[in-house]
Amino acid sequence: MKRFQELSHAFLKYFDTAHFPDQPSGLYDAASYMLGAGGKRIRPVLCLMGNELFANIHADAWKTATAIELFHNFTLIHDDIMDKAPLRRGNATVHAKFNESSALLAGDVMLLRAYGYLNTTESHHVQMLISQMNEVGRQVCEGQQMDMDFENRESVPLISYLQMIELKTAVLLAASLRMGAFIAGAGEDDQRNLYAFGKNLGLAFQVQDDWLDAFGDPEKFGKKTGGDIIQNKKTFLLLKALETADASQKKDILQLLEYTGADKVDKMLVLFSACGVDKAAQTAQKRYFDQALADLEQIRIPPERKIPLKEMAAYLLQRNA
Template identity: 45%
Template structure:
C-alpha cells in the first residue's frame, strides 16, 4: 500500500523539478516563487490518493495533480491582488514583490500551464476531464465574485455563504478527487462519489478555517488569529452571530462592526466573547462535523478494497483534526 508520506514526497519533488518557462524571467520567476512557497499541497495529494484507490500506476496522475496545484496557486495570486494582501504564507505576495501587472500576467500563464499538465491524460478521458476542469474553474471564479459581493452586504444568509464557499473552495477539492478517480480507471458512479466527498469536505475545511481564525492557537495557526473579526469579514461565525444576537448583545456586536477606530486585541476578544455567549463555536463545530461526515460516508460507499482506502481516510481525518 502506498503511504501518504510517499505520495507527498514524490509530489513535492515533481513540483520542484517542474519548469513553467524561462524567458522573459520577469514572467516566470513569480510562478516559481509562489509555487516554492509551499502550502499544504493537499489538493494534488487528494488526486494521487484517489488514483491509488484504483491503480498501482498512480504516477500517471502526477502531472494532472500538479495541474490542480498550479491552478489553485493561480487563483491565490489573483485573489491576493484583489484583496491587496501583503503576505502569502508569511512571505511577500507576488504583486508586492513585483507589481500587480506582473502578478496578473504570471497568473495568466499559470492557468495556461495547468492545461499543459492535463494534456497527457488518456485520450478517451481527456475531453471529459477538460470539461470538468473548465466547469470547476468557472465556479471558482463565481465563488470569488460572490465573496466580493458579500463585502458590501449585511444580509448574507447561511445558505448563501455555504454556497459561496462551495464554489470558491470546495468544487476544486471535489474535482481533485474526481480527477484521480478518472485517471485510476474508476467508473462514473465512483467518480461522482469522489466528487461529492471532496465537495462536502471542502465546505467542512473552509468552515474549519473560519473557526481557527477565531479560536486557533496562534503558534499553530500560522497567521494572525482574529484577522476575520478585525476586517469584519463575512464568515459563518459572524453570519450566525448576526442572526442570533438580540438586545444588548446585538447592539454590542453592531457597535464593534461599525467602529472605525479600535484596539485590535480588544475587538477580537470582545467579539469572541459574543460568539461564546451565543454558542457559535459549538454550532460551527457541529456544522464542520456534519460536512466531513457526509464526505467520509461517500468515501466509505466506494466499492474498493478497504486496505486501499486506508491512506485516504487517514488523511481526511487529519484534515478534520487540523489546528492550522
C-alpha cells in the same frame, strides 16, 4: 497504498522542475517565485490518492496533479491581486514582490500551463479531464466573485456563505479526487461519491478555518488568531451569530463591527460564545466531516483501501480518524 505524507513527499519531488522558460524574466520570475513559495500541495496529492484508491498510480494522475497545482496557484495569484493582500504564507505576494501587471500575467501563463499538462494525458482522458478543469475553474471564479460581492453587502445569509465556500474552496478538492478516480477508470457512482467526500471535507475544513481563526490555539494554528474579527470578515461565525443573536446581542455585534479598540477580538469572542456559534461551528464541521466519511463509505472498494483517505481527512481536520 501510500499515506498522504508519502505521496505529498513524492509529489514535491515530481513537481520540483522548471515549468516555464526563462525569458521574458519579468513574467517567468514572477511565476516561478509563486511556485517556489511552497504550500501544502494538498490538491495534487488528493488527485493521486483518488487515483490510487482504485488502481496503481497512473502516469496521467501525476500530470493531472501537476495541472491542478498550477491551476490552484493561478487562482491564488489572481485572488491576492484582487484582495490587495501583501502577504501569503509569510512571504510577499507575487504582485507585492513584482508588480500587479506581472502578477496578473504570471497567473495567466500558469493557467495556460495547467492546460498544457492536461493536454499531454492519454487521448481517451483528455476531454473529460479538461471538461472537469473547465467546470471547476468556472466555479472557483464564481466563488471569488461572490466573496467580493459579500464584502460590499451589509448582510449575507449563512446559506449564501456556504455556497460561496463550496465554489471557492471545496469543489477544487472534490474535483481533484474525482479526476484521479476518473483516470483509474472508477465507475460513475464511485466518482460521484468520492467527489462528495471531497466537497464535504472541504466545507468542514473551511468552517474549521473560520473557527480556528477565532478560537484556535495560536501556537498550533501557526498564525495569530482574531484576524478575521479585526477585519470584520464575514465568516461562518459572524454570519451565524447575526442569524441567531437576539435583538440586544445583534445590536452589540453591529456596534462592535464599527469598534477598533484593542479588545475588539475579546469582546467579539464573548458575543460569539453567548450566541452559541462556537458550538454551532463545531457542530457544522462535524456534520460535514461525518457526511464526508459516509460518502467514502459508499464507494465500492475494500475498506482497507480507504484508510489513507480517512487518515488524510483526520489529519486535515485534526480529528481522530
